[in-house]
Amino acid sequence: MTGRILLYGATGYTGRLIAEAAAKRGIDLLAAGRDAAGVAAVAGPLGLPHAAASLHDAAALDRLLDGIAVVLHVAGPFSATSRPMVEACLRKRVHYLDITGEIAVFEACAALSEQAKAAGVMLMPGVGFDVVPSDCLAAHMRNRLPDARSLRLAMSGLANMSRGTAKTSIEQISKGTMVRRGGRLTEIDGVPRADIDFGKGPRPSIGISWGDVATAFHTTGIPDIEVFFESTPELSRMLGLPKAVRKLLGTAPAQYLLKRAVNLMPPGPDETVRKTASAVLLGEAVNPAGTRLRSRLTVIEPYALTIETALLIAGKVAGGDVRPGYATPGMAYGADLILEIAGCTREDLNS
Incomplete structure (x- = not known):
């Protein structure tokens, strides 16, 4: 793994589990969310670096993405939170992953495929049990x-x-x-x-x-x-x-x-x-x-699986194994990825 992962949504149920697993495995991960105190309470005891930015503050999001290879976005509901993070990733040329299962989010990311290709960015929503x-x-x-x-x-x-x-x-x-x-x-x-x-x-x-x-x-x-x-x-x-x-x-x-x-x-x-x-x-x-x-x-x-698949795919992306544009797990990594x-x-x- 060569690039840093940004985990946004580290204070939620799944975010905490991913942060704990990443810390145990020595993964280069920056824990983040909208609430600085809440993120610090999760990341501090794990020894993880941490930061905070609102999804409604484009400039703050851009600063948050400095030095980041891939965002692992786990702050739902994704119907409300995905778009601003995707837009920030396109601006900063950072790869985007999330754990949504929402059809509208998948289709919205697919509609941005050509823009993502032009930016050299992979958009892959759904890197958990969904889907x-x-x-x-x-x-x-x-x-x-x-x-x-x-x-x-x-x-x-x-x-x-x-x-x-x-x-x-x-x-x-x-x-x-x-x-x-x-x-x-x-x-x-x-x-x-x-x-x-x-x-x-x-x-x-x-x-x-x-x-x-x-x-x-x-x-x-x-x-x-x-x-x-x-x-x-x-x-x-x-x-x-x-x-x-x-x-x-x-x-x-x-x-x-x-x-x-x-x-x-x-x-x-x-x-x-x-x-x-x-x-x-x-x-x-x-x-x-x-x-x-x-x-x-x-x-x-399923939640244990989400931890594993999210970190597996984030690690591949951080290491440069990407397919620019919109991609699904099966499109980018094949049917045997789950095995x-x-x-x-x-x-x-x-x-």
Whole structure:
């Protein structure tokens, strides 16, 4: 690793975990955020250098990026925070990574691809569980079936979430389900449902608006894409609400109250869960002739995985392994990137 990493958002749940891991591994990382005292409280005990700048102060952001090779942006919600940091990275010719799962952020970064290429900058949102394992699985399915026309990605083992992820989910509650149809992002009414076998028999699953609806298309070119989660009681109740109720919950007063309630949750999965839990992803690709191939990817607990994938990719970028312009993990580093993480395995279920 030859360049310094800026971790912006070091005071959040995931930011703290990444800062701790970076300090233990001796990674050249500058911890940062908007609140100087809060960042110092996290970085000081870890022996990490630290700084502060508001995302609303372009000059301060530019100073913060002096001497930085790559920004690892972990301060959500990314719908509100990504754009100013991306703009600063383009101005300063610094590579940009984040851990979003928000479709709008992926598409916004993709729209800036030519500008990023001209600046020699790589924009890669989604270097955490959102969406490294699923993007790598999508790339693997494309490699197995190059003429695939449809791709279904499904995930199990995601019952635990951080406050930040919960708040992002709440922001989506009033919207329909996003899918990719004929290469276009399409919002459909209702909630797709299916029984999906993740390895222990069919499980009720629900279609969701996950980042791969954006990223998997850029990675694979497959025109029809949908994403499912194994259903949990909470997910089923939330997505099963009548449309009128979900619209009401999308209003500003309701969003405020729901996010206040999220603050009563634990910050995220505890250390025991992060060390012992796992998740399973299933990919299914179909070509025009009706050939159907499936592969299964088993990974470590999603937040533990996010620490590993974020630092792995940041290290590659800091060392000069970049693909200027907009890129996904699968585009830049291939389908086997996820297999560089200990504890992650992939199995082809048919041929």
